[in-house]
Amino acid sequence: TKPKLEINYAVFGAGHHDWVDTYQKIPTYIDEMIGQAGGKRIIERGAGDAAGDFFGSFESWKENLLQVLRKDTDGKNVTNDEKLSIEIVNLTRNLGQIKDFGTVLQNKILVEASEIGPMKRHIEIKLPTGQTYRSGDYLAVLPTNPIETVFRVLKQFQLNTNSQIKIASSTRTFFPTNSPMSAFDILSGYVELNQPISKKQIEILATLCKDKNEQVNLTNLAGDAYEKEILDKRISLLDILEMYRSCELTFSQYLRMLPSLHIRQYSISSSPLWNSEIVTLTYDVHCSPSLSGLGQFYGVASNYLSNLKEGDQIN
Ligand SMILES: Cc1cc2nc3c(=O)[nH]c(=O)nc-3n(C[C@H](O)[C@H](O)[C@H](O)COP(=O)(O)OP(=O)(O)OC[C@H]3O[C@@H](n4cnc5c(N)ncnc54)[C@H](O)[C@@H]3O)c2cc1C
Ligand SMILES: Cc1cc2nc3c(=O)[nH]c(=O)nc-3n(C[C@H](O)[C@H](O)[C@H](O)COP(=O)(O)O)c2cc1C
Numbered sequence: 001t002k003p004k005l006e007i008n009y010a011v012f013g014a015g016h017h018d019w020v021d022t023y024q025k026i027p028t029y030i031d032e033m034i035g036q037a038g039g040k041r042i043i044e045r046g047a048g049d050a051a052g053d054f055f056g057s058f059e060s061w062k063e064n065l066l067q068v069l070r071k072d073t074d075g076k077n078v079t080n081d082e083k084l085s086i087e088i089v090n091l092t093r094n095l096g097q098i099k100d101f102g103t104v105l106q107n108k109i110l111v112e113a114s115e116i117g118p119m120k121r122h123i124e125i126k127l128p129t130g131q132t133y134r135s136g137d138y139l140a141v142l143p144t145n146p147i148e149t150v151f152r153v154l155k156q157f158q159l160n161t162n163s164q165i166k167i168a169s170s171t172r173t174f175f176p177t178n179s180p181m182s183a184f185d186i187l188s189g190y191v192e193l194n195q196p197i198s199k200k201q202i203e204i205l206a207t208l209c210k211d212k213n214e215q216v217n218l219t220n221l222a223g224d225a226y227e228k229e230i231l232d233k234r235i236s237l238l239d240i241l242e243m244y245r246s247c248e249l250t251f252s253q254y255l256r257m258l259p260s261l262h263i264r265q266y267s268i269s270s271s272p273l274w275n276s277e278i279v280t281l282t283y284d285v286h287c288s289p290s291l292s293g294l295g296q297f298y299g300v301a302s303n304y305l306s307n308l309k310e311g312d313q314i315n
Pocket of ligand 2: 014015016017019022023024025050262
């Protein structure tokens with residue numbers, strides 16, 4: 001007989017409803033398996049849909065989890081605060097070092113953008129020393145945000161490219177901590193700036209609005225209008241701050257609301273039989289009028305790749 005798994009656990013699954021037959025299949029399986037092995041489920045499995053209010057679902061699930069944990073432990077050692085303190089300072093830049101870079105050998109247009117579709121490009125990348133690949137592998141690219149979006153944020157918070165910030169945290173964080181770094185580099189390389197704002201974030205912004213009309217409008221957006229007016233148009237936190245001028249959100253509050261910048265995958269379009277140290281990608285450059293109706297949309301990684309020049313290094 002197998003020993004009983006004596007753990008308390010909770011599962012939150014990430015999925016996408018386009019995978020109709022297997023939506024949340026793995027999280028569901030994990031949840032059931034741990035339960036069957038003797039684990040004690042703290043709360044029901046949560047589910048985030050990448051095509052829906054993903055972060056909103058996670059926040060509600062997390063709050064529910066923390067509430068139960070607080071009850072079980074009389075509040076000891078359970079905190080919802082990401083203890084992040086952010087101060088704006090003025091010191092010289094200190095960039096973190098990432099060791100393994102690829103090197104761009106070539107980056108050219110295959111097909112110009114037209115009414116048929118976006119621009120298609122071909123890029124050749126020399127892999128970091130010692131790395132090879134197999135046919136069918138993907139390359140994970142950690143991009144930087146489009147400069148246009150970063151400048152919008154700096155303008156919103158009246159910062160400039162020289163503004164340095166120092167982040168201290170008593171819990172684990174994806175931000176670089178303790179040494180000052182420019183707001184520009186943090187915004188470029190650490191956070192997603194274009195994710196749709198969550199319902200919960202809209203509710204928070206509504207409480208920070210000085211103008212009553214704006215407050216009412218925002219509260220409505222967090223209700224039934226959310227899917228049509230926010231998700232379908234992919235309205236971001238930044239879009240809302242630009243539209244609702246009476247919202248007094250500080251830069252520190254803003255940073256805390258953003259998810260970490262994530263990698264994007266690309267199917268390697270070359271074969272190691274041609275060259276096992278060089279990969280090529282064939283990619284669309286996503287650049288079109290924004291679904292929100294507010295200016296231009298720039299896909300993060302595709303524009304990052306598109307702007308790389310021969311000799312540039314890539315993470
Ligand atoms: C396994 C795998 C392999 C892949 N291989 C390739 C490949 O070989 N080549 C390739 O080109 N791509 C490939 N992709 C897609 C690639 O990973 C990226 O998703 C794609 O390049 C877009 O990323 P981005 O950062 O440019 O866009 P993001 O910044 O991530 O933006 C994309 C999001 O913006 C939304 N959006 C689109 N248009 C607008 C608009 N006008 N206004 C507002 N929002 C909008 C989209 O709905 C989407 O949610 C692959 C993906 C996977 C999962
Ligand atoms: C190749 C691939 C297969 C996937 N299969 C499933 C699936 O079977 N069920 C599901 O719910 N989501 C599936 N997804 C969706 C991912 O779970 C979803 O993209 C993810 O939760 C959101 O994280 P991301 O932003 O890192 O993509 C799949 C995604 C990819 C790229």
